[in-house]
Amino acid sequence: MAEIVAMKRSMEEGPVHASLSGGILTLTLANPPANALSIATMEALQGALDQARDDDAVRVVVLAAAGKVFCAGHDLKELTAHRADADRGRAFYEKTMRLCAGVMQSIVRLPKPVIAEVAGTATAAGCQLVASCDLAVATTEAMFATPGVNIGLFCSTPMVALSRNVSRKHAMEMLLTGEMIDATTAREFGLVNRVVPPEYLNQIVRKYAETIVSKSPLTLKIGKEAFYAQAEMGLSDAYDYAVKVMVENMMARDAEEGIKAFVEKRRPEWTGE
Structure with a gap:
């Protein structure tokens, strides 16, 4: 518990906010409007997951986001800035993609269930984040896409999580077209478990989490x-x-x-x- 309290204090002003209640640790992406997975955000998220792993007070983790966008994926401005590096950004891109892959694998390997609470748009690595969670609940207003193909960058790393959650045809549809799908379609594809009105999102996620907390x-x-x-x-x-x-x-x-x-x-x- 002390670790989480300390983590909460240290993360109140950062890109990821932590809050623990009744065994449920809520990690909120708090860098709107895009909640992009910048290096700072991914490092904060990785640190929170690492601390949650061995803390007995944490029974379930909920990933949420502030604002209208759940997560827009990688920070394209941050990536573009490193084009000016001597290696045209190769080392930075390697660092970014490996850090992201590590975060996604940490979610899967965390010995505690992780629930995505999706109130907005989740694209590219943001869609990957949703797909990596054990459960996902979205509002009727949520949208999903792997739009990298639209900017000449195939969503190859999001593809790993996506293809392990939806059928191959549905995964390829999203990857090849780059088009948005609504929450109902995401549920039909198997990307999310439930689609609920915005005003009930937190309540439904909390019910899932509390049910899981009651188990061994x-x-x-x-x-x-x-x-x-x-x-x-x-x-x-x-x-x-x-x-x-x-x-x-x-x-x-x-x-x-x-x-x-x-x-x-x-x-x-x-x-x-």
Whole structure:
């Protein structure tokens, strides 16, 4: 808890604001109007995720944004400024893309569920950010796109997260056309879980988060890791792996307590062991 309190103080004026309540850590992109993923923003986001990883007070992470744009992707002005470098920006672009890839992988590998709360437009790396989260809830006004192709820059890194969340045809439609899709289409594609009126967004996200907080933290950690690991395996290997995970999960104290509580018709008391 002390780590998060300290983090909150240090991030109140930065590009990412942190707030912890009831086990739910809300990380808000706070650099409107674009909430672009500049180096400073990505470093702040990475730092917050790193601290949340080992803090037992954090059970669920919510990614939100201030303003009408969730995230417009990389800071194009920042990228363009480095064209004047001796290497025409190569080193800076390498740093930017690798930092972004690290943030996205940290979200997937975080042993706690991450929910995207999308109240506005999410494009390019911003769309990648949404796709990288475990769950995503969007308002009816939200829009999504991977528009790099429109400026001569194929969204190759956003493609990694996008193609792991929607069908290949839908991913290619977004990547090849660069056109915006509305929230309803994003839900049909599988990019978001729910589409809700703007006034209910925070309430619905909070309900998701509180439901997840009520579960065993150990079980969530085991399950999230296993979900992404088996998704990259062939069918036979996935089942072999899942059997081992299931057996180890059964040996956990929380599984013993959960089953016993179910039989006894009472609420389980989780210990995280």
